[in-house]
Amino acid sequence: MNHLKKVLREHNFRITPQRQAILQVLYDCRGHHLETENIYELLVEKGTKTKKIGLATVYRTMELFQNIGLVSRLSMENLPARYELVIHEKLRHHHLICLQCDQLQEIEERLTDDLKMQILKEKQFQVADQPMKIYGYCSKCQ
Amino acid sequence: MNHLKKVLREHNFRITPQRQAILQVLYDCRGHHLETENIYELLVEKGTKTKKIGLATVYRTMELFQNIGLVSRLSMENLPARYELVIHEKLRHHHLICLQCDQLQEIEERLTDDLKMQILKEKQFQVADQPMKIYGYCSKCQ
DNA sequence: CTAGCTGCAAAACTTTTGCATCACA
DNA sequence: TGTGATGCAAAAGTTTTGCAGCTAG
Numbered sequence: 007m008n009h010l011k012k013v014l015r016e017h018n019f020r021i022t023p024q025r026q027a028i029l030q031v032l033y034d035c036r037g038h039h040l041e042t043e044n045i046y047e048l049l050v051e052k053g054t055k056t057k058k059i060g061l062a063t064v065y066r067t068m069e070l071f072q073n074i075g076l077v078s079r080l081s082m083e084n085l086p087a088r089y090e091l092v093i094h095e096k097l098r099h100h101h102l103i104c105l106q107c108d109q110l111q112e113i114e115e116r117l118t119d120d121l122k123m124q125i126l127k128e129k130q131f132q133v134a135d136q137p138m139k140i141y142g143y144c145s146k147c148q
Numbered sequence: 149m150n151h152l153k154k155v156l157r158e159h160n161f162r163i164t165p166q167r168q169a170i171l172q173v174l175y176d177c178r179g180h181h182l183e184t185e186n187i188y189e190l191l192v193e194k195g196t197k198t199k200k201i202g203l204a205t206v207y208r209t210m211e212l213f214q215n216i217g218l219v220s221r222l223s224m225e226n227l228p229a230r231y232e233l234v235i236h237e238k239l240r241h242h243h244l245i246c247l248q249c250d251q252l253q254e255i256e257e258r259l260t261d262d263l264k265m266q267i268l269k270e271k272q273f274q275v276a277d278q279p280m281k282i283y284g285y286c287s288k289c290q
Numbered sequence: 291c292t293a294g295c296t297g298c299a300a301a302a303c304t305t306t307t308g309c310a311t312c313a314c315a
Numbered sequence: 316t317g318t319g320a321t322g323c324a325a326a327a328g329t330t331t332t333g334c335a336g337c338t339a340g
Contacts, residue, residue: 083223084223102267102271104273117270121262126243128259133284134283134284138282140275141277141280145272
């Protein structure tokens with residue numbers, strides 16, 4: 007939460023109750039990958055006693071958080087995009103997505119280091135420093 | 149075109165002028181990755197003198213073609229999905245997508261063989277036999 | 291104070307669907 | 316001729332935007 011405040015201030019964005027509440031939800035659900043709609047619902051449930059929030063605000067906030075590196079966005083084939091908090095102590099990772107059950111697993115980023123280097127060498131294409139989505143079948147669904 | 153007819157007949161689907169026209173467009177644009185809307189527009193241009201076609205038909209046809217393996221679908225982050233004809237003589241490949249200009253390049257599939265094997269070994273996750281999307285910056289946009 | 295945020299509602303956009311009609315086999 | 320395919324229009328579903336009012340700094 008302090009990190010949020012620091013990053014927002016650094017970029018000259020305001021620390022609003024809505025932004026704090028959204029970050030709290032993301033933190034409470036860390037490890038999961040939430041749709042904007044999920045986040046909104048959780049906020050509405052909690053929020054009966056506190057503040058009101060609009061779905062558009064959640065969308066706008068998720069875009070903002072992504073831009074400043076607080077969350078990473080995972081666009082799903084046709085489904086709504088999902089977000090997860092970027093945890094800095096955690097190793098960077100890619101996503102393994104099961105085509106059968108939509109379940110997510112993670113693999114360490116280092117596994118793609120060689121691939122990135124080859125792509126740079128052969129195609130002069132600089133692979134972005136963002137999680138890759140790798141589709142397939144998890145051990146249960148094979 | 150003969151291949152289309154063969155595959156459709158094998159699956160008990162009908163060979164309609166619309167399906168043939170769509171396949172023709174895909175063939176004429178082979179090497180490119182077309183949005184459904186692009187295909188529709190091209191058909192409307194050409195079609196003034198021939199037949200009418202509806203956008204819904206293009207959507208339905210692309211889904212059908214994908215199911216029977218005639219085209220491969222490339223879901224783009226927020227943008228409309230793009231399709232390309234599956235050319236059997238051509239080597240299987242992955243896509244490099246430039247985050248700046250949306251341009252697509254291709255890399256040979258073999259470059260990810262090691263990665264796939266490691267993922268299977270470490271996570272018992274079977275990577276699907278489909279093109280991977282790798283995001284980054286092309287040589288012009290870096 | 292005032293620029294940046296927010297909520298609401300409406301719009302934008304891609305994709306899907308219902309249905310009456312059409313046409314391939 | 317009968318069933319699958321089509322065109323049209325409307326619906327669905329996610330995300331964006333316009334705008335008037337609110338609020339953090």
